Amino acid sequence: MWYEAVVPHLKALHIGMLLIWCAGLFALPLMLGRHDPALGQSDYSRIRRATHHSYTYVVTPAAVLSIASGAALIFARELFDLWLFAKLVGVAGLVTFHAWVGATLVRVAETEGTHTPPSPLVPTLLLMLPITAILTLVLAKPELGEIVMPEWLTTPRGIQLPFDVPSR
Numbered sequence: 001m002w003y004e005a006v007v008p009h010l011k012a013l014h015i016g017m018l019l020i021w022c023a024g025l026f027a028l029p030l031m032l033g034r035h036d037p038a039l040g041q042s043d044y045s046r047i048r049r050a051t052h053h054s055y056t057y058v059v060t061p062a063a064v065l066s067i068a069s070g071a072a073l074i075f076a077r078e079l080f081d082l083w084l085f086a087k088l089v090g091v092a093g094l095v096t097f098h099a100w101v102g103a104t105l106v107r108v109a110e111t112e113g114t115h116t117p118p119s120p121l122v123p124t125l126l127l128m129l130p131i132t133a134i135l136t137l138v139l140a141k142p143e144l145g146e147i148v149m150p151e152w153l154t155t156p157r158g159i160q161l162p163f164d165v166p167s168r
Helices: 007-032 041-076 082-111 121-140
Strands: none
Touching: 007 041, 007 082, 007 121, 041 082, 082 121
16 A cells, blocks of 8 residues: 555654653753742743743644654554553543643743742653553553443443434
8 A cells, every 4th residue: 555655754753753742741841840030030031931932832743743643653554452542541641741731831921920830840750650651552562352341331222312313
């Protein structure tokens, strides 16, 4: 197929963007920890501008490209194993952390020195959870088996839906 020639390039793009995204997610809490109005207005403005530009022009585009290239790889390789869906839960954790960093940046910018970002230690430790889970799932590709579902979700009930289904 034509996409077999594209897959290695897509995989390289995905890995590169994922590395930039994760490195940025580690760096941004450290940069946020430097937001101290006691530094002086010029230093505070420089650090805030650098944090904002890093988030807006480097980390967020890397996140978008990483997610898009990862989704394209899933469909190009027709990979729909259970470990992959567990990995996507880890990716959702990275997206949540990314959004939290963005919200913290906005609060720091809008409150002009009255909002104190958290110590970088706690966000860094929290970030390690989804990254470790993703790496474990991707490298080990464990056989997770079937997801145990309650019986009432897996057997037909033999009843009609509580609304009319439109016919075509």
